[in-house]
Amino acid sequence: MRVLEVSNYEEMSALAAELIGAQVLLKPRCVLGLATGSSPIGTYERLVEAHREGRLDFSQVRTVNLDEYCGLRGDDPNSYRFFMDHHLFSRVNLQRENTHLPNGAAPDLEEECHRYEALIQSLGGVDLQLLGIGRNGHIGFNEPSDSFPPVVHTVQLTESTIQANSRLFERIEDVPTQAITMGVGTILKAERILLIAGADKRYILEEALTGRVTPQVPASVLQLHRDVTVIVCREE
Numbered sequence: 001m002r003v004l005e006v007s008n009y010e011e012m013s014a015l016a017a018e019l020i021g022a023q024v025l026l027k028p029r030c031v032l033g034l035a036t037g038s039s040p041i042g043t044y045e046r047l048v049e050a051h052r053e054g055r056l057d058f059s060q061v062r063t064v065n066l067d068e069y070c071g072l073r074g075d076d077p078n079s080y081r082f083f084m085d086h087h088l089f090s091r092v093n094l095q096r097e098n099t100h101l102p103n104g105a106a107p108d109l110e111e112e113c114h115r116y117e118a119l120i121q122s123l124g125g126v127d128l129q130l131l132g133i134g135r136n137g138h139i140g141f142n143e144p145s146d147s148f149p150p151v152v153h154t155v156q157l158t159e160s161t162i163q164a165n166s167r168l169f170e171r172i173e174d175v176p177t178q179a180i181t182m183g184v185g186t187i188l189k190a191e192r193i194l195l196i197a198g199a200d201k202r203y204i205l206e207e208a209l210t211g212r213v214t215p216q217v218p219a220s221v222l223q224l225h226r227d228v229t230v231i232v233c234r235e236e
């Protein structure tokens with residue numbers, strides 16, 4: 001595992017975008033695993049810049065996102081599909097049919113989980129997976145639990161996650177209580193993993209990277225992966 005300390009969010013975003021950009025240069029038809037939340041917004045901003053300056057071509061890239069809220073359609077401004085369209089997909093030359101997220105509005109969520117897991121494998125797996133980390137150590141929406149979930153599944157969000165994510169909703173009652181997420185097993189199948197964390201996550205990050213590997217701190221499982229790069233900020 002490589003842990004790269006940077007001064008601030010700007011530096012974190014620039015470095016993360018360089019690493020993702022390098023993956024695209026190395027393999028133009030790569031599969032990028034993408035994340036939502038505040039942490040990757042700056043990274044996406046830098047990728048858009050690189051594309052506009054003619055340095056990055058996404059025309060063959062395929063993307064799969066970690067997770068999606070249940071019950072929100074893709075055109076709902078709080079859905080992760082909307083977030084991705086807004087921050088990245090509509091601003092670079094990704095082909096829309098090459099961008100994938102779980103469908104949180106699917107009538108049969110069980111079936112949707114199977115479809116999404118199979119889709120990821122049918123693309124040949126993820127070359128580079130971008131991750132943030134939740135305050136309780138969650139990755140994707142894999143909340144602390146008694147075992148590491150192997151595949152894409154639905155989850156009940158914890159109170160602390162609902163609280164943390166409510167800042168993006170008008171009212172806390174509007175935050176969905178369920179989500180579909182890649183399993184920890186799905187995430188671990190990625191060839192390479194890039195985790196980005198702001199200074200406010202240093203505490204949980206330290207526990208995840210140096211403490212015991214336990215499903216109570218889902219990100220701790222990254223200690224077992226062969227190719228993880230962590231970028232962490234010293235300051236807000």
Ligand code: GLP
Nearest residue numbers: 036037038039132133134140141
């Ligand atoms: C959400 C997402 C996670 C993300 C986490 C942290 O719960 N499902 O993938 O890592 O939030 O978000 P932020 O970067 O906004 O702190």
